[in-house]
Amino acid sequence: MRVTAPQMGNLHLMLEDLFRRMGVDYVKPPPSSTRTLELGAKYGPEFACLPLKINIGNFIEALEAGADTLVMAGGHGPCRFGYYGIVEERILRDLGYDFRFMMLEPFSDGAWAFYKTFEALSPGLSIRKLWKILKVSFAKARAFDSLYKRALEIRAYEVNRGDTTRALKEAEAVMAAADTREEIEAAAAESMAVIEAVDQDPGRDVLKVGIVGEFYLLLEPFSNFGLEEMLGHKGVYLERSVWVTDWIAPHRKNIIFGYPHRLIEEKAAPYLDQNVGGEGRETVGTTVIFAERGFDGVIQLLPFGCMPENIATSILPRVQQDHDIPVLTLTFDEQTGRAGMVTRVEAFLDLLKARRGSRLQAV
Amino acid sequence: MRVGIPRSLLYYKYLPFWKTFLVQLGLDVETSPLTNKQILSRGVEVAENELCVPVKAFYGHCMALRDRGVDAIFVPRVVSVEERAYTCPKFLGLPDMIGAVAGDLELPPLLSPRLNQREKPREFKHQLIEFARERFGLGRAAAVAALENARLAQKHYQQGLLSGRKPLDLLPTSRFNVPRRRPPRSQRRRIGLLGHPYNIYDGYLTQNLIARLEEMGAELVLPEMTDHRLLMQAATDVPKQLYWSYEKEIMGAVNIWTEKKMVDGIVYVLAFACGPDSLIQVLIEHRAREHRVPLMSITIDEHSGEAGLVTRIEAFTDMLMRQGRKKRTAA
Numbered sequence: 001m002r003v004t005a006p007q008m009g010n011l012h013l014m015l016e017d018l019f020r021r022m023g024v025d026y027v028k029p030p031p032s033s034t035r036t037l038e039l040g041a042k043y044g045p046e047f048a049c050l051p052l053k054i055n056i057g058n059f060i061e062a063l064e065a066g067a068d069t070l071v072m073a074g075g076h077g078p079c080r081f082g083y084y085g086i087v088e089e090r091i092l093r094d095l096g097y098d099f100r101f102m103m104l105e106p107f108s109d110g111a112w113a114f115y116k117t118f119e120a121l122s123p124g125l126s127i128r129k130l131w132k133i134l135k136v137s138f139a140k141a142r143a144f145d146s147l148y149k150r151a152l153e154i155r156a157y158e159v160n161r162g163d164t165t166r167a168l169k170e171a172e173a174v175m176a177a178a179d180t181r182e183e184i185e186a187a188a189a190e191s192m193a194v195i196e197a198v199d200q201d202p203g204r205d206v207l208k209v210g211i212v213g214e215f216y217l218l219l220e221p222f223s224n225f226g227l228e229e230m231l232g233h234k235g236v237y238l239e240r241s242v243w244v245t246d247w248i249a250p251h252r253k254n255i256i257f258g259y260p261h262r263l264i265e266e267k268a269a270p271y272l273d274q275n276v277g278g279e280g281r282e283t284v285g286t287t288v289i290f291a292e293r294g295f296d297g298v299i300q301l302l303p304f305g306c307m308p309e310n311i312a313t314s315i316l317p318r319v320q321q322d323h324d325i326p327v328l329t330l331t332f333d334e335q336t337g338r339a340g341m342v343t344r345v346e347a348f349l350d351l352l353k354a355r356r357g358s359r360l361q362a363v
Numbered sequence: 364m365r366v367g368i369p370r371s372l373l374y375y376k377y378l379p380f381w382k383t384f385l386v387q388l389g390l391d392v393e394t395s396p397l398t399n400k401q402i403l404s405r406g407v408e409v410a411e412n413e414l415c416v417p418v419k420a421f422y423g424h425c426m427a428l429r430d431r432g433v434d435a436i437f438v439p440r441v442v443s444v445e446e447r448a449y450t451c452p453k454f455l456g457l458p459d460m461i462g463a464v465a466g467d468l469e470l471p472p473l474l475s476p477r478l479n480q481r482e483k484p485r486e487f488k489h490q491l492i493e494f495a496r497e498r499f500g501l502g503r504a505a506a507v508a509a510l511e512n513a514r515l516a517q518k519h520y521q522q523g524l525l526s527g528r529k530p531l532d533l534l535p536t537s538r539f540n541v542p543r544r545r546p547p548r549s550q551r552r553r554i555g556l557l558g559h560p561y562n563i564y565d566g567y568l569t570q571n572l573i574a575r576l577e578e579m580g581a582e583l584v585l586p587e588m589t590d591h592r593l594l595m596q597a598a599t600d601v602p603k604q605l606y607w608s609y610e611k612e613i614m615g616a617v618n619i620w621t622e623k624k625m626v627d628g629i630v631y632v633l634a635f636a637c638g639p640d641s642l643i644q645v646l647i648e649h650r651a652r653e654h655r656v657p658l659m660s661i662t663i664d665e666h667s668g669e670a671g672l673v674t675r676i677e678a679f680t681d682m683l684m685r686q687g688r689k690k691r692t693a694a
């Protein structure tokens with residue numbers, strides 16, 4: 001059995017670790033590329049949101065690379081994600097591919113079904129063993145997320161352009177090699193030190209921007225043309241509202257982002273007092289949080305037609321007014337070009353700088 | 364107090380219920396006009412560009428009600444109408460979306476009870492009683508009576524639909540959807556018309572589709588003509604249970620129509636950028652192919668032109684009519 005799952009940012013590092021511990025033969029799909037997207041756009045439904053199309057491209061490329069079992073996460077709405085898998089399976093079967101398909105439904109659906117999905121991948125795996133593996137592997141995933149978060153902050157201050165990205169690669173390798181709990185703890189400290197060692201200019205006057213929006217767009221640099229790295233290179237300090245391990249952790253304390261989910265709901269409530277699926281409410285709530293913390297601006301990323309984000313976009317103008325914070329909304333689909341995005345981002349940064357100037361003068 | 368109900372979105376499903384309920388609360392109820400050019404273009408102007416066209420139209424309907432000087436607009440938050448399912452995310456966020464522009468557009472206050480029975484069946488009852496008591500100071504008994512009357516009105520309406528009448532024959536009259544000439548009964552072909560009620564019955568959004576199909580020889584089969592319980596049962600014939608109630612109705616209709624050979628062809632109307640439909644479209648098209656039922660999908664948006672639509676449905680109905688003639692000569 002050769003198992004694969006869709007590509008999303010650094011998720012493959014986490015999956016590699018999890019599957020190795022489970023003794024599963026994991027086929028890492030080739031990194032998403034123009035071809036991946038072309039395949040997805042060709043075979044995916046026209047109005048489906050972008051992540052689904054990239055998923056389809058990933059699956060096709062992984063099948064070509066020898067995968068025979070596809071794993072996809074599930075869910076129960078209200079947005080589209082929970083039904084992605086079913087549609088993806090249908091499309092791939094209609095294309096004539098032969099494979100085994102598995103949906104991993106949330107733990108809250110029932111612990112037994114959850115366990116059984118893993119057990120099907122790794123026959124004979126006991127519940128206790130699975131639990132232990134999940135805990136260790138999750139701790140490691142957390143350490144990865146901490147690195148990524150720190151890199152977003154530090155890149156704005158790096159003296160030599162590209163140093164942070166290079167250090168991050170090195171740190172990832174340190175982290176990836178860790179196995180036991182003790183090793184993970186040691187590697188977390190060591191890899192963080194690698195990043196902290198980047199030559200920085202602490203006196204640099206940086207813009208602070210919060211990145212909010214739809215899960216996949218935020219986590220997969222391919223889908224947003226490497227926006228975060230680009231902003232970092234322009235000397236913009238970034239914080240992001242969405243993290244894989246915050247999302248997985250059932251208590252939703254958002255250790256990585258730093259603000260618990262309950263607080264986000266509270267902040268969103270005057271504007272959007274309802275879970276609308278995806279990150280709709282989170283986008284509104286975290287925009288308020290960034291505004292209250294004095295960030296210069298917020299950038300919202302979403303796939304074209306994303307329902308929860310379209311709701312948020314409809315509401316954000318009021319948040320902007322009330323909190324006096326500029327928000328740039330960037331929509332992505334398979335036709336989006338990098339150049340247009342860069343122009344809009346640059347204009348936005350100019351606006352933020354000008355506002356800073358006038359705010360300083362006012363003081 | 365005069366309350367306005369936008370003639371848009373869930374109006375096409377629940378008007379009898381809502382109207383009766385609000386009247387029983389002692390309110391004067393008014394609806395906005397049928398969707399027209401002004402309503403849609405105003406909606407398109409103020410709504411976020413990526414929203415589906417029926418939601419854009421909803422904004423326009425709210426503005427039309429403001430122009431009529433109503434004291435409040437009824438925009439319920441319909442989160443869920445049954446256990447383990449939602450409506451569409453956009454209905455979940457609707458009061459907040461309208462609320463976000465209410466100040467700029469000088470809309471009157473919104474009446475937005477939250478209706479959610481995803482966790483518990485029959486929660487609506489308590490939520491609406493609560494709404495009636497809190498907002499209008501109604502006594503419990505009066506609120507219960509209002510609900511009961513509303514339920515009966517809705518039931519009566521649904522029975523009309525079951526007997527083959529279209530929502531628009533039952534709701535306040537319309538100049539849309541009225542065919543001029545139709546071919547004789549013996550020559551007509553059964554066409555299943557699929558899609559969200561607020562799309563397929565809004566004659567302006569669909570360019571009078573119902574009348575055109577009937578003029579071209581369709582004997583329409585509508586999802587509402589099948590008992591709701593049966594629709595929901597049929598909807599379970601999917602690899603994973605759908606969690607959008609209105610998509611379940613659509614899926615259920617396709618499943619029953621194909622299974623029981625109730626239609627000769629299917630016309631499927633979906634809004635551009637409709638989230639739920641963008642996915643189940645794949646399952647619907649697969650199902651129709653498997654059962655060899657011709658299916659034509661029509662996407663609507665605010666730019667849909669009449670000419671293209673007419674050519675396409677003409678080609679489709681012509682094909683079905685030819686098939687019909689062949690069958691009749693063979694028999």
Ligand code: SF4
Pocket residue numbers: 049050051079080081214215216277278279303305306307308309638
């Ligand atoms: S959050 Fe948006 S983009 Fe993601 S699956 Fe849901 S609708 Fe699609």
Ligand code: SF4
Pocket residue numbers: 415416417418451452453454559634636637638639640
């Ligand atoms: S179901 Fe589709 S058409 Fe209806 S409101 Fe939702 S997105 Fe729009």
